[in-house]
Amino acid sequence: MPISLRDEAAIAGIGLTGFSKHSGVSELSLAAQCITAACDDAGVEPGEIDGLVSYTLDSTDEIEVARAVGAADLSFFSKINYGGGAAVGTIAQAAMAIATGQASTVVCYRALNGRSGKRMGQGVSGDIVTSDLVHWSWYMTYGMLIPGSWIALVANKYMQRYGVTREDLGRVAISQRNHAQRNPRAWGYGRELTMQQYLAAEPIAYPLCLYDFCQETDGGCAILVTSAERARDLRHKPAVIRGVTQASTQGQEQMTSFYRDELESLPEMEMAAARVYEQAGLGPDDIDAACLYDAFTSEVIMQLESFGFCARGEGKEMVREGALDRDGRLPNNTHGGLISEAYIHGMNNIAEGVRLVRGASTGQPDKPVNHVLVSSGVGVPTGALILGSD
Amino acid sequence: MAAEGKLGIQRCSDCQLLRHPPRPMCGQCHSLQWDSVEASGRGTICSYTVLTHPQFPGYDYPLVIVLVDLEEGTRLLSQLVDCEPAAVDFGLPVQMHIQEDADGFKLPVFRLAEDR
Numbered sequence: 001m002p003i004s005l006r007d008e009a010a011i012a013g014i015g016l017t018g019f020s021k022h023s024g025v026s027e028l029s030l031a032a033q034c035i036t037a038a039c040d041d042a043g044v045e046p047g048e049i050d051g052l053v054s055y056t057l058d059s060t061d062e063i064e065v066a067r068a069v070g071a072a073d074l075s076f077f078s079k080i081n082y083g084g085g086a087a088v089g090t091i092a093q094a095a096m097a098i099a100t101g102q103a104s105t106v107v108c109y110r111a112l113n114g115r116s117g118k119r120m121g122q123g124v125s126g127d128i129v130t131s132d133l134v135h136w137s138w139y140m141t142y143g144m145l146i147p148g149s150w151i152a153l154v155a156n157k158y159m160q161r162y163g164v165t166r167e168d169l170g171r172v173a174i175s176q177r178n179h180a181q182r183n184p185r186a187w188g189y190g191r192e193l194t195m196q197q198y199l200a201a202e203p204i205a206y207p208l209c210l211y212d213f214c215q216e217t218d219g220g221c222a223i224l225v226t227s228a229e230r231a232r233d234l235r236h237k238p239a240v241i242r243g244v245t246q247a248s249t250q251g252q253e254q255m256t257s258f259y260r261d262e263l264e265s266l267p268e269m270e271m272a273a274a275r276v277y278e279q280a281g282l283g284p285d286d287i288d289a290a291c292l293y294d295a296f297t298s299e300v301i302m303q304l305e306s307f308g309f310c311a312r313g314e315g316k317e318m319v320r321e322g323a324l325d326r327d328g329r330l331p332n333n334t335h336g337g338l339i340s341e342a343y344i345h346g347m348n349n350i351a352e353g354v355r356l357v358r359g360a361s362t363g364q365p366d367k368p369v370n371h372v373l374v375s376s377g378v379g380v381p382t383g384a385l386i387l388g389s390d
Numbered sequence: 391m392a393a394e395g396k397l398g399i400q401r402c403s404d405c406q407l408l409r410h411p412p413r414p415m416c417g418q419c420h421s422l423q424w425d426s427v428e429a430s431g432r433g434t435i436c437s438y439t440v441l442t443h444p445q446f447p448g449y450d451y452p453l454v455i456v457l458v459d460l461e462e463g464t465r466l467l468s469q470l471v472d473c474e475p476a477a478v479d480f481g482l483p484v485q486m487h488i489q490e491d492a493d494g495f496k497l498p499v500f501r502l503a504e505d506r
Contacts, residue, residue, distance in 0.1 A: 142468060143469070204443045205439050206439050256467075
């Protein structure tokens with residue numbers, strides 16, 4: 001009988017650094033700061049950490065972090081590939097480690113100087129020595145260097161097929177910017193966005209313009225995972241991991257899965273949805289709020305369909321009805337998300353999922369929140385997580 | 391094949407499946423043997439984008455990027471040249487030609503087909 005991950009582990013602590021455009025400190029410092037903050041939040045000593053999980057894109061190795069924070073001997077460490085696709089995958093790895101006894105206190109972290117340090121979209125150069133670099137050569141040669149350019153081909157096709165308008169993308173950006181008005185950590189705090197401003201923004205990669213893009217941020221975010229049983233004795237109400245999975249499907253490339261029969265759906269996200277719902281024993285009707293990965297506005301609308309909140313092509317109607325707002329059917333990215341809070345590669349969306357389950361978000365809906373769905377990066381090998389209140 | 395002025399598509403020598411982007415093994419029959427067929431260069435626009443910002447050295451902006459359904463059945467990402475951004479649209483027929491840059495580097499690009 002395989003081990004089910006349902007209700008085995010829980011998130012007991014979340015830790016953030018301040019978010020900025022210029023941290024002035026190293027990525028290792030950011031990692032150490034957010035990890036100790038997550039320990040404080042949980043009421044756990046850093047010396048109890050015996051597992052660490054991060055992204056292959058993170059510059060900070062586990063052993064550097066372990067020495068910096070004074071962790072215990074490590075019995076579990078791993079890094080996950082594919083950029084923001086790693087986000088909830090880190091939680092999946094942590095939950096597996098806990099369910100199988102490989103570790104007892106696992107911290108998942110992502111820390112980056114994403115604006116003042118290495119920025120996205122700089123391209124690659126040098127010898128083509130890996131299969132990944134061979135893959136990029138088919139696109140970067142033509143000037144397709146930025147993530148927005150890769151997503152634009154999918155967004156354009158999707159919008160044309162289903163009659164999604166620029167205003168619909170704008171509704172996503174504005175809904176999340178409105179959430180950010182309640183969140184002092186958010187870059188968008190105090191920066192309201194109108195539809196007129198949205199539509200007048202500088203084009204970048206048609207049909208995507210400035211406000212369709214996420215932030216570039218310096219900062220770190222850490223998530224402390226332990227057994228559900230132990231989490232009940234710690235400082236906060238646990239955010240129990242009802243289900244979590246990674247997902248990659250046939251024809252998968254990293255951001256450029258251009259060779260499937262249709263471009264206007266997200267097969268890897270549909271796979272993540274089917275697996276996470278089955279594991280949790282839940283369906284879309286049971287989800288009260290979400291943190292859908294939002295590197296770009298178009299991705300949010302497409303995921304409403306992938307996760308079964310509406311039929312194919314009807315994501316735009318949900319957005320027009322205000323479903324993503326605080327009083328809507330599916331309050332989404334109530335902290336502002338990657339678009340209006342910060343771009344910590346999806347880890348800050350997981351932290352918001354925890355706050356929603358705790359009832360502690362600055363954008364907390366008035367309705368009860370029992371289950372929150374969080375997703376990883378879109379257009380890459382990805383994953384999904386359902387957090388539940390105990 | 392671009393260096394010879396041709397657009398090639400990788401083909402499994404055993405099961406004849408065309409594949410793009412090229413890879414060492416056929417995912418259908420696991421053969422390591424492959425050759426290539428010369429594409430006609432005719433296709434239609436599956437999707438497109440127009441890049442305007444940021445502007446990297448060596449490219450002419452606005453840069454019209456097209457994902458082309460080649461008539462042989464595979465897709466190819468390329469650039470649409472000699473076309474105003476406002477004129478590009480889904481489904482338009484396009485024709486490949488080989489463009490050579492100042493360094494002698496040859497790359498397949500597309501124009502809107504003349505007989506459309």
